[in-house]
Amino acid sequence: AHSIPHSMNKIPEMVWLKKRDGSAEFWAVGHKGLDGGNAPWTHYLQISANSIEDDNVVIFNDTAPTTTHFSVGTDGSVNNSGNNYIAMLFASVAGISKVGTYDGSSSTQTIECGFQPRFLIQKRVNGTGEWHVLDTTRGWGSGNDNWLSLESTDAQSSYDFGAPTSSGFTITGSNNSVSNTGGKYIYYAHA
Numbered sequence: 410a411h412s413i414p415h416s417m418n419k420i421p422e423m424v425w426l427k428k429r430d431g432s433a434e435f436w437a438v439g440h441k442g443l444d445g446g447n448a449p450w451t452h453y454l455q456i457s458a459n460s461i462e463d464d465n466v467v468i469f470n471d472t473a474p475t476t477t478h479f480s481v482g483t484d485g486s487v488n489n490s491g492n493n494y495i496a497m498l499f500a501s502v503a504g505i506s507k508v509g510t511y512d513g514s515s516s517t518q519t520i521e522c523g524f525q526p527r528f529l530i531q532k533r534v535n536g537t538g539e540w541h542v543l544d545t546t547r548g549w550g551s552g553n554d555n556w557l558s559l560e561s562t563d564a565q566s567s568y569d570f571g572a573p574t575s576s577g578f579t580i581t582g583s584n585n586s587v588s589n590t591g592g593k594y595i596y597y598a599h600a
Contacts, residue, residue: 410470411488412478413496421474421498422508423597425456426481429493434486437468442510442595443534450474454534456559459586462534474498499597506599513592514582522577526598529578530559531570535593538586543570 415421422441428434436456443452443462453468454460467482474480479498481487487494501507507522513533527545532538540559543549547565549556550572555565570587571579578598580588588594 410467410472410480410482412470412472412480414478415474415496415498417498417500418476419500420476421479421500423499423595424469424474424479425497425499426468426487427495428486428489429495431485431489431492437487439469440510440534440595441508442593445535445593446510450480454532456540459537459539459558459560461536504600506597508597509595511580511588511594511596513585513588513590513594515590516582517571517579518582518588519574519579520577520596522598524577524600525573525575526578526600527573528599529596531580531587531594531596533586533592533594535591536585538592541570541587545573549573 424439426437438454441449443449450469450473451471452462452464454462466484468487470480470482472480499508504524511520529543531541542557547555552569553567554570555567557565571581582588
């Protein structure tokens, strides 16, 4: 295991890790909302897959990040002597960004962020579902929203996800990978 210093001066709420000089390695994602928020840093997601959250490999050393450090386990995908890695750390900043979660619904619901987002990454964690990427430049909010998938090389697709509001966003219900009763979802929104 390894503890790595960072200079965010706040606790990272989402961490992306990737080996830079090895093949067939995946982007590992930790998020404060994994495992239903109970023991989130024992679980991880892969950006390269639309799969459910997992805990079969110790990615984040089963240790929550602090205001000064984050931890990685001994798995070679995130910690191997002689290899180089990249880490991207995300935290909520009032009026700018929000790392959050929501429970799914069979109907449209509003997710509060405290600002009007222009960019959104969203993923279902307790079932399969794409990593949806939406932004207002490509029409998020127009009704038939163009979206990209982080785990795919496919061209953008369209679906009515909902729309940004002055203090968050609406999300449409009854789609398992977007919002549906029983689903647990994570997101990152940016102004």
